[in-house]
Amino acid sequence: MADRSAARHGRRPAQTVLRVLLGVALAGAGIAHLTVARDEFQAQVPDVVPLDPDVTVVASGVVEIALGTALVAARRRRIAVGLATAAFFVAIFPGNVAQWVHGRDGFGLDTDQARLGRLFLQPVLVAAALWSTGAGHAIAERIRARRAR
Secondary structure (H helix, E strand, C coil), rough: CHHEEEEEEHCCCHHHHHHHHHHHHHHHHHHHHHHHCHHHCCEEEEEEECCCCHHHHHHHHHHHHHHHHHHCCCCCHHHHHHHHHHHHHHHHHHHHHHHHHCCCCCCCCHHHHHHHHHHCCCHHHHHHHHHHHHHHHHHHHHHHHHHHH
């Protein structure tokens, strides 16, 4: 029973390792947004975003640093952080699509095949955020409870 409770709350060792790795990667990407890879990240900003691409990159970098830090440090708000991180990954997906559709090079994605392949990573990141924090389990429990009514 304790194992199920740990899994429910995202505290299994494998979940913890993935959550911390995801947090460190997000924080690192956020720092890169603000420093060495600003131009590269601008290749992913869709034309429909009404802000200057650099402003968008800086803002998303700040969000990534905050989410990454929260993934590593948050204890009691783990599920909320997981949901927010998954939502962020969904929100930035149109940027990856724009990079592919418009053939914009960035981060070594210099072919249509490489840019298309990148699109398939986003659902994996969403799933990782949900599983590693226990948020996916919390969603499933809520759905089951509603159906039981």
